[in-house]
Amino acid sequence: MEKIYIIEHTPSIFGNVKVSGSKNATLPILIATLLCNEKCIIDNVPEIEDVKTTVELLLACGAKVNWNKKEKIIEIDPPQDCPTIAPYKIVSKMRASILVLGPFLSKYKRALVYLPGGCSIGPRPINLHLMAMSKLGAEIDVNHGYIKSQVKDRLKGTTITFPKKTVGGTQNAILAAVLAKGTTIIENAAQEPEVVELVKALRQAGAKIEGEGTSVIKIKGVDELSSFHVKIIPDRIEAGTFLGLAATIDGEITIKDAPICHMESILKKFKEMGLEMKYDEYEDIGTIYVKKNKRLKGIEVSTEEYPGFPTDMQPIVMAACLKAEGCSVIRENIFDNRFVHVNEFIRLGANISVEKNTALVHGVKKLTGAVVEASDLRAGAALVLACASAEGKSYLLNVEHIERGYENFEQKLALLGIKIEKILKKEEELEKLRKIGK
Ligand code: EPZ
Numbered sequence: 001m002e003k004i005y006i007i008e009h010t011p012s013i014f015g016n017v018k019v020s021g022s023k024n025a026t027l028p029i030l031i032a033t034l035l036c037n038e039k040c041i042i043d044n045v046p047e048i049e050d051v052k053t054t055v056e057l058l059l060a061c062g063a064k065v066n067w068n069k070k071e072k073i074i075e076i077d078p079p080q081d082c083p084t085i086a087p088y089k090i091v092s093k094m095r096a097s098i099l100v101l102g103p104f105l106s107k108y109k110r111a112l113v114y115l116p117g118g119c120s121i122g123p124r125p126i127n128l129h130l131m132a133m134s135k136l137g138a139e140i141d142v143n144h145g146y147i148k149s150q151v152k153d154r155l156k157g158t159t160i161t162f163p164k165k166t167v168g169g170t171q172n173a174i175l176a177a178v179l180a181k182g183t184t185i186i187e188n189a190a191q192e193p194e195v196v197e198l199v200k201a202l203r204q205a206g207a208k209i210e211g212e213g214t215s216v217i218k219i220k221g222v223d224e225l226s227s228f229h230v231k232i233i234p235d236r237i238e239a240g241t242f243l244g245l246a247a248t249i250d251g252e253i254t255i256k257d258a259p260i261c262h263m264e265s266i267l268k269k270f271k272e273m274g275l276e277m278k279y280d281e282y283e284d285i286g287t288i289y290v291k292k293n294k295r296l297k298g299i300e301v302s303t304e305e306y307p308g309f310p311t312d313m314q315p316i317v318m319a320a321c322l323k324a325e326g327c328s329v330i331r332e333n334i335f336d337n338r339f340v341h342v343n344e345f346i347r348l349g350a351n352i353s354v355e356k357n358t359a360l361v362h363g364v365k366k367l368t369g370a371v372v373e374a375s376d377l378r379a380g381a382a383l384v385l386a387c388a389s390a391e392g393k394s395y396l397l398n399v400e401h402i403e404r405g406y407e408n409f410e411q412k413l414a415l416l417g418i419k420i421e422k423i424l425k426k427e428e429e430l431e432k433l434r435k436i437g438k
Contacts, residue, residue, distance in 0.1 A: 001424040003403075004433075005396040005410065007387040008419035009369065013251035015416045019239045019258050020046040020407040021072065021232035024194040027096045028171045029201050029230060030054045033076040034061060034103040035178060036205050038227035042074045045232055046407040049400070053094045057086060061100070086113040088145075094404075095119065098126055099168060101147065102175025105138045109151040115142065120375035122335040128169040132160045136176050136184065157182030157221050165190045165305040170217070171198055178207040180221040189217045192306040193262045197233055204228035234285060236262040237312045238406060241381050243267075244313070245416070246290035247275045247320035248385045253416055255288040265309040269317060272299045273324060296320065298328035298363055305334070315341045315382035321361045322350045322386055328361040341379035344372040348390045369394035371433050377405045384409075388418050395433050 021044040031054065033040040045051060047069050055065050055074070062079030084104040091097040095116035104111035116126060130147070134140050136155040141148040157180045160173050170190040175198075177184035189195070191213050199212035205228045208220035239258040246253050247270055260267070261284040271277065273296040278289040298321055303311040311334035321328035322345055332338045339359055342352050347370045351362040369392035374380030380402040387394035399422065402409055410420045425433070 001426060002397065002430055003399050003422055004425050004430070005384065005387075005399050006421045006423060007384060007394045007396060009391050010249055010388045010418050013245065013249050013253055013416040013418060016254045016256060017242050017412050017416060018256045019234040019242070022046075022194065022235035022238075022259075023048055023050055023405040024167075024192075024235075024237075025197045026051055026232050027054050028099050028175070028194065028198045029232070030058060030074070030076070031099045031103060032175060032198060032201055033058065033063065033078050034082065034100065035107050035175065035202070036078045036225045036227045038078070040076045040078070040205075040227045041229040042076070043072065043231040045072050045074045046235070047072070048407050049404040050094050050096070053090060054096070057090050057097055057100065060085070060087065060090065082108050084108045084111050086111075088114040091116050095124055096168065098129060099172055099175060101129060101133060101149070102172040105133055105136075105149060105151050106155055106176045106179040109154070111147065111149045113147045115145050115147055120340045120379070121338040126168075128162055128164070128166045129172045132162075132169060132173040133176060135160050136173075136180055155180035157184040157219070159185045159187065161187040162189065164188070165215075167192050167195060170195050174198065174202070174209065174217065174219060177219040177221060178202055178209070178225065179223070180219075182221055184219045184221070186217040186219070187215070189215050190305060191215060193233060193236065193259070197230070201228040201230045204230065233262070234259045236266070237310065237378070239263060239288070240266045240310070240313045241316050241406070243270050243275070243277075243288070243290060244316035244320050244382070245385050245388075245413075246292055247273055247296055248323070248389045250292050251417070252289075252291045255290065257285055258288045260284065260286050260288070265307055266313055269299060269301050269309060270320075273297055273320065296324045298324040298326040298361065300329040302331040303334050311335060311338060312378050314338060315379045316385065318342075318345065318359065318361060319382040319385040322348075322364065322367060323389060324363045326363055328363070330359045330361060332357045332359075340375040341382055344375075344379070344383055345386055347372055348386050348394070350386070366391060368392055371395045371397070371436055374398040374401045377401050381406060381409070384413065384418075384420070388413075388420070397430060397433070
C-alpha cells in the first residue's frame with residue numbers, strides 16, 4: 001500500500017500554523033550524542049521519519065534512546081562500546097547517516113559505513129567528507145559500496161580547506177575534530193544555522209570550538225565530552241514553505257515560532273513578489289503575519305549557500321511563481337539536478353522552460369489538477385502548494401518523501417483550509433492513476 005494525497009482546489013486559506021523543530025538541526029545533534037559520555041537531552045524534536053531513522057541508527061550503535069513524542073523530548077544514553085557500523089538499510093533511507101563517520105573515527109577509531117547513494121536532486125557525492133577524515137589521519141578504504149576506515153592511535157588536528165562549501169562535510173569535520181589531538185582549522189566552512197546549532201551543543205559538552213557561522217572554524221581537540229541539553233531551533237525551510245503557501249493562495253495566515261533571524265533571504269524574496277508580511281525583524285524567533293489578496297509579481301532568484309537564498313526553498317518559491325505576473329528566473333547553483341519538480345508543475349499546466357541550471361517560469365492564469373509525483377522532500381511540499389492552487393482535484397504520489405521532514409504536514413495544511421486528504425492505495429491502483437496522469 002502506498003500513501004498518496006488527494007488535494008482539491010482551495011480558493012483561500014486562513015488561520016494559524018506553528019513551525020516545528022528543524023530537521024536539519026536535529027539530525028547532526030542526535031548523532032553528536034555518540035561523542036558524549038553521559039545522557040544528552042534534546043527538546044523540540046520534530047516527529048518525522050528522518051528522526052525515526054536516526055533513532056534507529058543510534059540504537060544500532062548501542063545507544064539507549066527514550067523518545068517522548070508528546071513532549072517532543074529525546075533522551076539519549078550514549079553507548080559504552082559501539083559497533084561503529086552504519087548499515088545499508090539505514091544509510092540507504094537517509095544519507096545524513098554519513099555523519100556518524102566523524103564520531104565513529106573520533107571516539108571509537110574505526111568505522112564501517114554504507115556509501116550513501118544519490119537521490120533525485122543529484123549524485124550527492126561524499127568525497128569532501130572523506131577528504132576531511134583522511135586529512136585528520138584516518139585510513140579510508142571505499143570498496144563494495146562500503147567505507148571502511150580506521151585510526152591508528154588518535155585523529156590529529158590539521159587544516160581542512162573545503163574547495164566548496166558543504167553543510168554535511170563541515171558537520172562531519174567538526175564531529176571528527178572535537179576529540180582529535182591538537183587543533184583543527186576548517187576553511188571555507190558552511191555557515192548554515194544548522195552548523196552553528198551543532199557547535200553550540202558540542203560546546204555545552206566541553207568542546208573547544210570558535211568561529212561557527214563564519215567560513216573559518218577553529219577546533220581545539222579535547223580528551224572527552226560530557227553531555228548537552230539543547231532545544232532544537234524552528235525549521236527555517238518549513239517556515240519558508242508556509243510563506244510559499246501564503247504566496248500561492250489568497251488569504252491571511254499567521255506563522256508562529258518562525259526563526260526570523262535565519263530567514264532574511266527568504267523574506268526578502270517574498271517581499272519582492274509583493275507578499276504582504278508583518279513581523280518584528282529584531283525578534284530571533286517570532287510570528288509572521290501574511291496576507292495575499294492580489295496576483296503577485298514574478299521574481300529573479302538564485303540559490304546560494306547561507307546566508308543566501310536556500311536551495312531547499314527553490315521548489316517552494318517556484319510553486320509561488322507559477323501563477324505570478326510576468327516571467328520569473330530561478331537559478332539553482334547548489335545541486336546539479338534540482339529541477340525534477342519542473343515536469344510535475346508542467347503537468348499541472350505551468351509554463352516553464354529549463355536551460356542548464358536556470359528555469360524560466362512564465363506566470364499562467366490557471367493551473368488544473370493532475371496526477372503528480374513527489375521526487376524529494378521539498379519538491380513534494382512545493383507540489384502540495386501548486387495542487388491546492390490548481391482547479392479541480394489532484395493526486396500527489398510518493399508522499400513518504402514529505403513525511404521525512406514535515407511534521408503533521410497535512411494536519412497543519414487542513415487547519416489553514418487546504419482541502420487535503422491522505423489515503424492508502426494499492427500499487428495496482430497507483431499504476432492506474434499514473435496511466436491517467438501520463
Ligand atoms: C544539507 O545536505 C541538507 N541536508 C540539504 O537539505 C540541503 O539541501 C543542503 O545541505 C544544502 O543546503 C541536511 O542537512 C540533512 P552539501 P548536504 O554537502 O550536507 C556537493 C533537505 O531537503 N558536495 O552542503 O548533503 C553536493 O553535491 C535536504 O532537507 C560534494 O560535491 O549538502 C552539493 O552540490 C536536501 N561533495 C553541494 O556540495 C561532498 O562530499 C552542497 O552539498 C559533499 C557535498
